[in-house]
Amino acid sequence: MLTDLATPALVVDHAVLDHNLAAMSSRAGELGVVLRPHAKTHKSPDIARLQLQAGAAGLTVATLSEALVFAGAGFTDLFVAYPLWLDDARTAAVRRLRDLGVRLTAGCDSVESAERVAKRADGLRVLVEVDCGQHRSGVPADEAGPLAGRIAVLGLDVAGVFTFPGHSYAPEARASAARDEEAALERAASSLAECGVEPRVVSGGSTPSIGLAGAGVMTEARPGVYVFGDAQQWELGACGPDEIALTCLATVVSTRPGRVVLDSGSKALGADRPPWASGFGRLPDRPDARVEQLAEHHAVVAWPGPLPRLGERVRVAPNHVCAAVNLADELVVVRDGEVEGRWPVAARGANH
Amino acid sequence: MLTDLATPALVVDHAVLDHNLAAMSSRAGELGVVLRPHAKTHKSPDIARLQLQAGAAGLTVATLSEALVFAGAGFTDLFVAYPLWLDDARTAAVRRLRDLGVRLTAGCDSVESAERVAKRADGLRVLVEVDCGQHRSGVPADEAGPLAGRIAVLGLDVAGVFTFPGHSYAPEARASAARDEEAALERAASSLAECGVEPRVVSGGSTPSIGLAGAGVMTEARPGVYVFGDAQQWELGACGPDEIALTCLATVVSTRPGRVVLDSGSKALGADRPPWASGFGRLPDRPDARVEQLAEHHAVVAWPGPLPRLGERVRVAPNHVCAAVNLADELVVVRDGEVEGRWPVAARGANH
Numbered sequence: 014m015l016t017d018l019a020t021p022a023l024v025v026d027h028a029v030l031d032h033n034l035a036a037m038s039s040r041a042g043e044l045g046v047v048l049r050p051h052a053k054t055h056k057s058p059d060i061a062r063l064q065l066q067a068g069a070a071g072l073t074v075a076t077l078s079e080a081l082v083f084a085g086a087g088f089t090d091l092f093v094a095y096p097l098w099l100d101d102a103r104t105a106a107v108r109r110l111r112d113l114g115v116r117l118t119a120g121c122d123s124v125e126s127a128e129r130v131a132k133r134a135d136g137l138r139v140l141v142e143v144d145c146g147q148h149r150s151g152v153p154a155d156e157a158g159p160l161a162g163r164i165a166v167l168g169l170d171v172a173g174v175f176t177f178p179g180h181s182y183a184p185e186a187r188a189s190a191a192r193d194e195e196a197a198l199e200r201a202a203s204s205l206a207e208c209g210v211e212p213r214v215v216s217g218g219s220t221p222s223i224g225l226a227g228a229g230v231m232t233e234a235r236p237g238v239y240v241f242g243d244a245q246q247w248e249l250g251a252c253g254p255d256e257i258a259l260t261c262l263a264t265v266v267s268t269r270p271g272r273v274v275l276d277s278g279s280k281a282l283g284a285d286r287p288p289w290a291s292g293f294g295r296l297p298d299r300p301d302a303r304v305e306q307l308a309e310h311h312a313v314v315a316w317p318g319p320l321p322r323l324g325e326r327v328r329v330a331p332n333h334v335c336a337a338v339n340l341a342d343e344l345v346v347v348r349d350g351e352v353e354g355r356w357p358v359a360a361r362g363a364n365h
Numbered sequence: 366m367l368t369d370l371a372t373p374a375l376v377v378d379h380a381v382l383d384h385n386l387a388a389m390s391s392r393a394g395e396l397g398v399v400l401r402p403h404a405k406t407h408k409s410p411d412i413a414r415l416q417l418q419a420g421a422a423g424l425t426v427a428t429l430s431e432a433l434v435f436a437g438a439g440f441t442d443l444f445v446a447y448p449l450w451l452d453d454a455r456t457a458a459v460r461r462l463r464d465l466g467v468r469l470t471a472g473c474d475s476v477e478s479a480e481r482v483a484k485r486a487d488g489l490r491v492l493v494e495v496d497c498g499q500h501r502s503g504v505p506a507d508e509a510g511p512l513a514g515r516i517a518v519l520g521l522d523v524a525g526v527f528t529f530p531g532h533s534y535a536p537e538a539r540a541s542a543a544r545d546e547e548a549a550l551e552r553a554a555s556s557l558a559e560c561g562v563e564p565r566v567v568s569g570g571s572t573p574s575i576g577l578a579g580a581g582v583m584t585e586a587r588p589g590v591y592v593f594g595d596a597q598q599w600e601l602g603a604c605g606p607d608e609i610a611l612t613c614l615a616t617v618v619s620t621r622p623g624r625v626v627l628d629s630g631s632k633a634l635g636a637d638r639p640p641w642a643s644g645f646g647r648l649p650d651r652p653d654a655r656v657e658q659l660a661e662h663h664a665v666v667a668w669p670g671p672l673p674r675l676g677e678r679v680r681v682a683p684n685h686v687c688a689a690v691n692l693a694d695e696l697v698v699v700r701d702g703e704v705e706g707r708w709p710v711a712a713r714g715a716n717h
Binding site: 098311342 | 372373430452455474475618619620621626631661662674676717
């Protein structure tokens with residue numbers, strides 16, 4: 014029973030999850046792109062299976078250790094969307110993944126890293142990473158072709174390009190980031206073709222930006238957060254509070270006038286807080302409340318009107334669900350308010 | 366060997382840790398208070414043992430699940446510095462701790478929670494929580510005595526009061542928060558005495574504030590972060606870069622002019638960033654660098670001067686070390702640059 018759970022606990026509403034899976038499948042269908050959802054959000058083979066059943070072509074992961082967890086659970090088509098640097102530990106992981114029969118693709122944004130891959134993981138399939146405006150990793154779109162050409166001659170299989178429009182995580186920036194992404198992928202794909210490399214895969218997509226520009230040349234999208242939604246997506250306008258499938262069940266442990274303290278601190282919710290967020294999470298059932306202060310084990314909520322009683326339980330949507338999930342060992346699955354089962358966060362901590 | 370480690374990895378320099386343990390022992394001795402360090406920082410029985418060897422009287426923990434881990438490792442004097450609400454799961458934990466022979470003390474800031482404790486954990490030792498300025502949990506100092514009196518008649522053993530000057534985590538606020546704490550504990554202790562409850566324990570202390578005001582009536586201090594230090598303590602002036610014992614070893618995976626991308630993202634460092642911090646962590650060996658952007662697997666560092674090469678390894682101090690440790694399964698222990706062993710983060714995830 015939900016009332017027996019030790020709090021804080023992460024709870025997934027299966028019906029909302031199903032809605033989110035179906036909605037993203039439809040959106041990808043309308044855009045004419047295949048879905049390769051990012052599994053770093055859930056780190057759960059159970060949810061990845063539901064994504065494949067809903068039509069996903071394969072999975073995206075962030076690290077080779079995540080890839081190993083999903084490979085161990087039977088997933089065979091994995092893209093590590095990250096600029097791979099093959100040190101000894103990562104080289105061993107790539108070999109293990111190949112031994113397991115995984116069709117592995119990795120990101121690359123430099124000749125130096127490609128040279129190392131060529132030496133240590135001959136013939137690996139790679140996508141060139143393009144920076145479409147977040148200014149994190151990746152090369153400018155115009156440099157994608159020349160880099161792809163240099164990588165191809167090393168004997169690697171350059172399948173195309175990918176980008177992540179992370180700058181879509183800001184109010185008013187979703188649509189412009191989507192247009193940046195569309196333009197950068199277009200330029201990058203042309204650049205590859207000009208350098209004699211066919212861009213078979215042109216991969217993009219983030220939950221807040223997907224569908225806000227034309228798909229253009231994009232062939233696949235890699236949204237992650239859409240499965241659960243979170244307070245950030247709610248405040249960005251990318252989902253409604255009723256589309257948030259994962260919440261943290263929390264207990265009221267202390268109250269003062271106008272203020273409620275919950276036991277869902279940063280070690281349960283994660284501490285992410287972009288400058289534009291209204292607080293450190295949101296309460297889907299109390300949109301007027303604000304999580305004003307977050308300590309490791311205390312969420313201090315400004316609570317208008319009559320306060321809940323001590324011991325009452327409330328639901329908190331983390332700001333960034335990927336961070337919250339990586340703090341938990343399991344997700345409690347509910348349907349119609351009843352506990353239906355538990356899904357292990359099998360890749361929790363698999364971040365190297 | 367350090368060069369064989371898969372990155373990101375949390376590495377503890379044993380010599381610096383020893384220095385920090387000795388320094389805090391001296392400081393407590395000078396103040397005339399006993400140390401009850403907060404184990405939520407390290408979640409490691411190995412480190413807790415070193416703290417007791419360095420003179421600590423017992424441990425502070427944040428949750429009953431942490432208490433169970435430390436009790437299982439042989440620690441018998443534990444204070445849960447948290448407003449305890451005894452739901453069924455927590456009641457079972459308290460019973461288990463008592464069966465294990467633990468001398469358990471818990472925090473309390475309401476009559477309602479005390480009534481529940483009296484019914485479910487007869488005779489428990491409690492400290493009344495006082496709010497000295499952070500405005501999280503706790504009662505105003507003047508209300509501590511009346512509350513203590515009402516708790517005592519329920520049959521609980523009210524041993525005294527505790528507070529946490531969390532508002533010391535801001536530039537220029539360390540000394541004033543220490544004075545707030547001193548004054549609040551003084552008032553609270555008097556308030557208890559006026560209500561016929563002897564304040565045997567008067568507990569306070571945070572790493573940035575300890576020693577910045579007189580000990581006054583304080584009998585014990587509960588600093589946590591001091592064992593490791595972190596970027597926040599460095600920027601607050603509470604430690605120097607050479608006193609940071611725990612750093613995240615990270616690999617350079619991508620570079621652009623003026624910019625270096627490390628694989629130590631928020632899933633390794635934690636995402637804590639107070640408004641006054643200069644970035645999402647600091648590089649002790651490169652004080653001029655700034656972690657300007659932090660994604661789950663990317664730390665984007667503004668790097669003045671010649672850039673490091675791809676594949677080079679650098680050390681990053683997390684902003685908030687307690688958050689980083691709770692993301693890791695183990696700590697790699699080094700002395701003189703050589704790996705000496707590994708300490709499991711035994712209470713990782715024990716946050717309920």
